[in-house]
Amino acid sequence: MERKKFLRNIVLVSLAPAVWLAACKDTGKPAAQAGEQATYTCPMHPQIVQHKPGTCPICGMDLVPFDKNNKDHSLTLDNSQIALANITTMTIGAGDLAGFKQLNGRLATDPEKTTVISSRVPGRVEALYVKETGVSIKKGQALYRIYSEQLASLQQEYLLAVAQVRQFPDDARFAQIEKGARQKLSLYDQSDTDIQRLVQSQKVDPYVTYPAPQGGVVAELSVTEGQYVTEGGAIMRLEGYHQLWVEADLYPAEAVKPGQTVKVIVAGWEQEPQQMTVQFINPALQSGSQLMQLRGTIPNPENRWQPGQQANILLPVKSKNDVLTLPVDAVIRDGKGTHVWIEKSKGKFEPRIVATGMENYDAVEITDGLSAGDKVVVTGAYLLYSEYILKKGADPLAAAAGHQH
Template sequence: MKKLKYLSLFLLLFCFGVLFISCSSKGDKKTEKALVEAKYTCPMHPQIVEDHPGSCPICNMDLVKITQQKSNNNGLTLNDRQIELANVKTISVGNGNFNHSKLLNARIVTNPNKIQVISSKFSGRIDRLYFKEAGQKIEKGQALFQIYSEDLLSLQKDYLLNLKQENAFPSEPIYKKLTEAAKNKLSLYGYSTWQIKQLSTANKTDPYITVYAPDTGLITEMTITEGQYITEGMGLMTIENLSNLWLEADVYPSEIKDLKTGTSIQIEVSGFANAPIQSKIDFINPQLNANSQILTIRANLPNLKGDFQPGMQAQVKFPSANKSAIISVPNDAVIRDEKGNYVWIETGKHRFAVRMVEIGDESEASTIIKSGIKIGDNVVVSGAYLLTSEFVLKKGGNMMSGMNM
């Protein structure tokens, strides 16, 4: 009897032990499961999701704990106050027209056809410089420098001698030809018609010659100083005529199909936005830039008033491409991330769901939607990013979960 009593007590204690272990095991599994599902995100940057507490790598705010819900529900339900604070607004989608115009950043560069390098046509010494530094503006025909040259002196003597013989023997054509040859040689060495006429009138040699500006422009490079000896062919200074400049813009290869030589464009130079300039594309580089993998297009930019300078930034606007009977939404309605493009749809009173969409061309204000929404859907056009943040904070899951990627 006593043995039976001890046996019953042993069995009772064993049962309690098994039950306690079972409950503890289930509790541990639930705790472990909760720990696994615990996630942390940043309220300001919901794309940051970690499985442990810490700080946001972007703004250093403390991460907020969220719990993933194992559900394919990709919707949200908000109250009136939340909708008001998030400034959520919707529009009903319908067929409409789409005006597509491209806006590209561009830069102003020097037109190389308007650059002139003043080089020495004979050896000598720079006796006087009328302009001594780069950056100075000059006018066509303005004196640049005076040069002393023994070579020039011998050319003058040769011309005056042949001219004297021509006058002494007017009936001999050989002297006339020699005089003309000497005159042409002076011209090739930089003498103007007026200077040659002055030489023949004075009948006196002069080892100095003044070189004049061949065109109006800006001195961009100066490589000589007063008293310097120069050799034939040596570059002395560079003059750039800024009355006509080039505008260069970069486009991706996929965009070049809409452009061709002669396409009209509108140019807006930074600081002169109220005075757009009409021009045309006159060159499309057939080769990609090896580093950036983009193409360069070019247009002429008139600059008769001299307002523009090389290095200025500008914008190029291409003509609109009109499309009708298409679905388009404002650009702010489309959320873009590494997983795809999506919009928020109002599915009922204060209820919203996310839809993945395929986008087409984009303009400054709107984006074409190829698929994902239909006519009559109410698309969120204001507050879409706040809805995304609220979704991540509440559900902590993948916004594309359950969608056909």
């Protein structure tokens, strides 16, 4: 009996480790499953992390799953993805960088290209050939037709003077009267052809059609058909836009002098900076402010820009030589710092924290974080930023900081 009891105890002792290991494996399964639980984040706000699908409480976007155990700090894209995202790179090197100070400006109509059309004779506007503003006018184009009783009287006076000269050709007094009458008609914008036609027809014509003295755009109409106007009364105003003023406000301490060359960036045409010479600086401060005003002119081919459009004036202030520079769009800034993307190998990109220095409208100095010869992403960097958050569920800047440390 005791022998059987002894054998049973030995069997129990030998089976105990196997039972314990099996129990450990059973209890380990839920833990492993819990570790494999999906994690979700917002592509725009990586600080939002949860273990179930939903929407971002900040922007409302759908949360996307990501692998939080993925410790790789780089992104790998194939050729089609690189082409679709328009990702291009450049090898950074040392060069020169000019600094600029930006002034807010605006485009304005050049008064030298503005013409006020006024009536040369008093009378009634019989026909107005341009009846709305914004219409382009060519030089010599008919603008309006006017009926003038005063012009008819002057024509009759001239016909009488011509008849007297013909009857008394040797009378100097009549010749002087004819010359004076002709001069009056010329002052009323009667051409030599009009006067010759009057003499040949011997008929008074009180209607005069006035052409445009120059081309431009009708900016203002001051009369309507049937309206009486006085001599010198405004009919319309034409503005030429093929050359525009550029005006900007500046403080007296800002060093700008007439004759200085500056750059002008028109809103929407940032890739086509214009060179402008400062022609005038108002010596008096503007009313109610401590600002002065500078002015220059730029050409406006094909009337691509309009008066009132915003423009920025870039004043050169300093320059640096032998510095590392990148295009402004290659540098990504957020509340946590500044970083760029570098291509480590074909199709493999990773973030890199950088420090910046002097900057102008299209380039920025890199003072730390990069070396000459690094291959840096210059277009598509923001798409890499979004793709990193989408796949990794983390801020690239935080990942870059951890990687560099």
